[in-house]
Amino acid sequence: MATPNTLWLGLVLLGTLGVLQMPAQASVQPNFQEDKFLGRWFTSGLASNSSWFLEKKKMLSMCISLVAAAPDGGFNLTSTFLRKDQCVTRTLMLRPTGTPGCYSYTSPHGGGNHEVSVVETDYENYALLYTESARSPGQDFRMATLYSRTQAPGAEAKEKFTAFAEAQGFTEDNIVFPPRNDKCLEERE
Numbered sequence: 001m002a003t004p005n006t007l008w009l010g011l012v013l014l015g016t017l018g019v020l021q022m023p024a025q026a027s028v029q030p031n032f033q034e035d036k037f038l039g040r041w042f043t044s045g046l047a048s049n050s051s052w053f054l055e056k057k058k059m060l061s062m063c064i065s066l067v068a069a070a071p072d073g074g075f076n077l078t079s080t081f082l083r084k085d086q087c088v089t090r091t092l093m094l095r096p097t098g099t100p101g102c103y104s105y106t107s108p109h110g111g112g113n114h115e116v117s118v119v120e121t122d123y124e125n126y127a128l129l130y131t132e133s134a135r136s137p138g139q140d141f142r143m144a145t146l147y148s149r150t151q152a153p154g155a156e157a158k159e160k161f162t163a164f165a166e167a168q169g170f171t172e173d174n175i176v177f178p179p180r181n182d183k184c185l186e187e188r189e
């Protein structure tokens with residue numbers, strides 16, 4: 001017979017298991033304000049240890065991203081970047097996870113689920129983002145991103161990003177500040 005104590009224990013265990021099954025989350029900007037995060041950002045720093053990234057990193061250039069509010073409480077993240085001499089635009093739909101500043105999306109490459117967190121931002125100059133694959137066997141993708149409101153992130157933002165990336169375990173060789181490429185940096189709606 002279930003006594004109040006065993007019921008309580010069951011709830012605690014279930015609760016704990018529920019937490020254990022959730023993917024690990026990076027820390028998130030406290031009191032994240034979604035409306036202040038909207039608008040135009042430039043991807044001006046990237047860090048990853050994926051072999052794809054390390055192969056391509058010298059060819060990457062800065063890209064422009066527009067963050068728009070989506071009806072489900074998430075964001076549409078529309079990025080324009082240069083690929084094979086052409087500007088390509090892609091939209092990622094970031095779904096809310098219940099934690100403001102933390103979103104999930106399905107990767108257009110291979111369809112895996114990823115989580116992205118706005119770890120730190122002042123909304124007006126910079127944002128530090130951390131992305132990782134939702135925990136499942138064989139997936140270990142992790143990336144740190146520096147967003148800046150202008151095409152010229154200041155030295156301070158770059159230093160912040162380097163320290164942040166290194167704190168996530170990335171090495172100097174994993175970090176790149178992609179150069180500007182005027183071709184695809186105009187704003188489009």
Ligand SMILES: *[C@@H]1O[C@H](CO)[C@@H](O)[C@H](O)[C@H]1NC(C)=O
Pocket residue numbers: 049050051140169
């Ligand atoms: C990237 O680093 C993580 C640990 O930080 C490691 O588990 C993973 O295997 C690394 N990936 C590559 C492609 O080296």
Ligand SMILES: *[C@@H]1O[C@H](CO)[C@@H](O)[C@H](O)[C@H]1NC(C)=O
Pocket residue numbers: 068069070071076091093
């Ligand atoms: C978000 O993006 C999707 C796919 O591109 C599009 O269908 C939808 O209308 C967009 N929503 C907003 C609010 O921009």
